[in-house]
Amino acid sequence: xxxxxxxxxxxxxxxxxxxxxxxxxxxxxxxxxxxxxxxxxxxxxxxxxxxxxxxxxxxxxxxxxxxxxxxxxxxxxxxxxxxxxxxxxxxxxxxxxxxxxxxxxxxxxxxxxxxxxxxxxxxxxxxxxxxxxxxxxxxxxxxxxxxxxxxxxxxxxxxxxxxxxxxxxxxxxxxxxxxxxxxxxxxxxxxxxxxxxxxxxxxxxxxxxxxxxxxxxxxxxxxxxxxxxxxxxxxxxxxxx
Numbered sequence: 001x002x003x004x005x006x007x008x009x010x011x012x013x014x015x016x017x018x019x020x021x022x023x024x025x026x027x028x029x030x031x032x033x034x035x036x037x038x039x040x041x042x043x044x045x046x047x048x049x050x051x052x053x054x055x056x057x058x059x060x061x062x063x064x065x066x067x068x069x070x071x072x073x074x075x076x077x078x079x080x081x082x083x084x085x086x087x088x089x090x091x092x093x094x095x096x097x098x099x100x101x102x103x104x105x106x107x108x109x110x111x112x113x114x115x116x117x118x119x120x121x122x123x124x125x126x127x128x129x130x131x132x133x134x135x136x137x138x139x140x141x142x143x144x145x146x147x148x149x150x151x152x153x154x155x156x157x158x159x160x161x162x163x164x165x166x167x168x169x170x171x172x173x174x175x176x177x178x179x180x181x182x183x184x185x186x187x188x189x190x191x192x193x194x195x196x197x198x199x200x201x202x203x204x205x206x207x208x209x210x211x212x213x214x215x216x217x218x219x220x221x222x223x224x225x226x227x228x229x230x231x232x233x234x235x236x237x238x239x240x241x
Contacts, residue, residue, distance in 0.1 A: 026107040028122065028168065028185040031056040031079025036089040039081045042181075046083065047099035054081045054103070055089070061178055062090035072149045075124040077184035084179075093177050100132070103170045103181055111163050113191040118161040120168075122185035126152040128178050133171035136187075137161065149180070161189055 033040050038053035045051045059080045061068040067090060072080060082091045083101070109116050120141065125131055128149035134141040136159035147153040172181055 024109060024113070024189045026187050026189070028105060028120075028183055028187060029078040030081045030103075030181060030183045035079065036085070041105050042081060043104050044081075044083055045102045045104065046097060047101070051102075051104055054083055055085050056080075057082050057085050057091050057180060058089050059180075059182075060088075060090045062086060062088070062092055072128070072180070072182070073126050073152050075126075075152070075182065075184050077124060078182065080126075080180040080182045082178075082180035091178050091180050094174065094179055096176070098174050098176050101172045101174055101179060101181075103172065105168045107166055107168075107187065109161055109163050109166060109189050110193065113163060113189070113193050116161050116163065116189050116191040118159050118187055118189045120157045120159050120185070120187045121155075122183055123154050124152055124182070124184035125154060126182045127170075127172040128180045129175045130173050131170065131181070132173045133169075135167075135169045135171075137166055149178075159187075161187075 027041065030039060030042055033056055035056050035058055037056055039056055042054060043051040044054035057080045059069075059072055059074055061071050074080070080091065081103075084092050084094055086092050118136075120134075120136060122134075125144075125147050126149055127147060131143065131147040131153070134143050134155070134157075136157075139160060141155065141157040141159060143155055144153040168187070170181065170183070172179065
């Protein structure tokens with residue numbers, strides 16, 4: 001008796017989507033452009049106002065014809081930014097405006113970063129009159145007390161960030177006369193970046209103010225394990241004995 005055993009095996013359903021761990025690093029330093037131009041990453045909201053560009057200063061104070069070049073502490077990483085500058089780009093007294101001045105910077109985390117985490121680091125912070133708050137996506141961060149235009153400070157925190165647009169805000173309390181802000185720092189966002197075929201175009205995010213993307217060792221991850229179907233068909237014997 002002749003027996004035909006027909007076995008069909010399907011082991012072709014393995015889908016591999018590689019991931020790589022990496023970090024997006026965003027610059028937070030004020031005054032990295034040319035003196036007299038708008039800061040490239042920070043904007044400013046005056047008390048009761050809306051966010052608008054804020055200019056890069058010389059760091060020199062001026063009242064009338066008198067200048068005060070060494071009043072502010074300074075770090076060479078960048079420059080002081082202020083809403084009120086004269087033609088020489090020196091900082092001049094405010095027109096009677098007091099209260100909370102809110103500086104804002106925004107950055108975009110790639111949509112294909114899985115479970116992003118962040119480390120925020122300011123290694124230099126100074127403000128006139130005083131720096132009172134830092135928020136990331138509306139969440140307050142711990143800020144050292146006593147940060148002024150003559151006494152700088154620093155801070156590190158691990159804020160919650162998300163895919164897409166994120167916002168950092170820094171509050172400066174102005175008592176009158178001059179006001180300005182200088183920051184040196186960055187925020188590093190880490191996570192697993194999912195790589196998919198380019199035609200899916202899922203990582204087409206805008207990387208505003210992105211300093212670098214540093215990929216680490218790529219490790220393949222099995223997103224869908226093998227789906228295996230074994231179909232065995234035993235046909236009856238049609239031969240004549």
